[in-house]
Amino acid sequence: MLRWIVWRDLILAWRRRADVLSTLFFFVIVVSLFPLGIGPETQLLRTIAPGVVWVAALLASMLSLGRLFANDYQDGTLEQLLLTPQPLYLIVLGKVLAQWLVAEIPLVLIAPLIGVQFDLSRETLLVLFVTLLLGTPVLSLIGSIGAALTLGLRGSGVLISLLVLPLYIPVLIFGAGAVDASIMGSSPQSNLYLLGAITVLSLTFAPWATSAALRISLE
């Protein structure tokens, strides 16, 4: 069943690929503006790189979250999904997985490339890639709670940001912290472990919270 929901959402994303590309371009442009604005001060660029890339990733994920349930809500497919004999937990997990593959994975893949603008070493770029790979599932998972809670409300885009961005802070701290540690020449291991723990935790609890929020939003 999980594969049907993932397949469905991937096909839908492919047929609306402009939405996906706009998220990716937003990320690339926001990250690229900093080196252009600051100029060739490599020491400063290296210092701000982890924070800039991670904040840009958080903001880019805001762009795609609004669409996670809203389209399905409008055409009535969401209520049909709630009435299928599958546990809602699995359906939410499938939708979040598809959203992560479509909206987050492109950012993760392109991050090492645009990280070059900040004069990062090869090891640091690798750490950046790993932290994003570990951390972006949390963005999708926690974001899905916000998307479900604000479903059908007016101005839900701003509301999602207000609800969800504060919850992203731990991911931001440990994600950027790991890259920072690598730039300083120390081991990013402890930060990566904590990031992994947050991922596992949100994988366990977020779909459950999102399911409950969806049921409330559809009343």
Add this chain to the structure above:
Amino acid sequence: MLEAINLGCVRGDRRLFEGVNFSLTPGTYLQLQGPNGSGKTSLLRIICGLLTQAEGEVRWQGANIRSLGEDYFTALTYLGHRNGVKDELSALENLRVSNALNGIEINNNKAREVLRKMGIGGRESLPARLLSEGQRRRVALARLAVCNTSVWLLDEVLTSLDRAAIGLVRSLIEEHLSGGGIAIVATHQELGLSGVSLQRLELAT
């Protein structure tokens, strides 16, 4: 057997209805009637478990539907105002995905055959957004021809359908009822079913 016991519904600070009771045995058709805003849709959403009632309970085979959880949904098909048809998917994909998520996997040939019967033949591979409102409704109704559920909850399904399509719906419901199914239909139109046990429920404002 599907039972409603003393159901009441409050939306906002307005009481829509109270004391709604019915008991439907296999093969029964219940027609929900009442003016706009009398709570027909709310009642259907309570029966399928999307909406929480203010009081009373709904029982399926003697058990409260809240305690049955997903098991109840295996017996249920609900078609609401909104068709539940994805604009970006073709009629064929819509039918296959919605059935697969309900646990019935059908192949392309079977889906094509059902859609041809529903009058979408030749257009089944077009994105649903290119279909007319009535055709999209036909795609949604095609689910009824595939599913093997015992309770059908249909909310104003006849809107934007032409006479041929209404005939199709009638024959689908007759077939469903003669196989021991239950259908609850909110409509302003008489379907003119023959040879079924018919109940009416009038909701007043």
